[in-house]
Amino acid sequence: MMTKTIKISEKTHKLLSELASKNETFNDVIAFLIDYYHENEEFSDKQAEAYNRDIEKFEKGDMENVSELTLSELEKRITKLENEIKK
Known part of the structure; x- marks a missing residue:
């Protein structure tokens, strides 16, 4: 070596x-x-690239695969993620 x-x-x-x-x-x-x-990386490089492509599409006005959430639904998702992180 x-x-x-x-x-x-x-x-x-x-x-x-x-x-x-x-x-x-x-x-x-x-x-x-x-x-x-x-x-323990949050995202793999491949996942990060895919997310960045989706963000770029969204920023250009492409709303395909975009859905609306109520504030209540968003809070529930955030709480769920926070609980998963604490594990």
């Missing part, structure tokens, strides 16, 4: 040290954090 040197601040070094167990290297911790980030 080829190794690389990276520069990190003292603060980051301390935080990585706190995250690592006795048997883990900084590489293990960083790999775990990267995997965790990818697993």
Whole structure:
């Protein structure tokens, strides 16, 4: 395995040290954090691209697949999403 040197601040070094167990290297911790980030991304790149295309269509006045919500319905959806995030 080829190794690389990276520069990190003292603060980051301390935080990585706190995250690592006795048997883990900084590489293990960083790999775990990267995997965790990818697993918990809000959207994949593909999903984000699709949402951005839909937003562009909407901004240009294309109302296909657009529906109206009452304020009450919107509040219920927001509450549901907030509860899912808390899990």
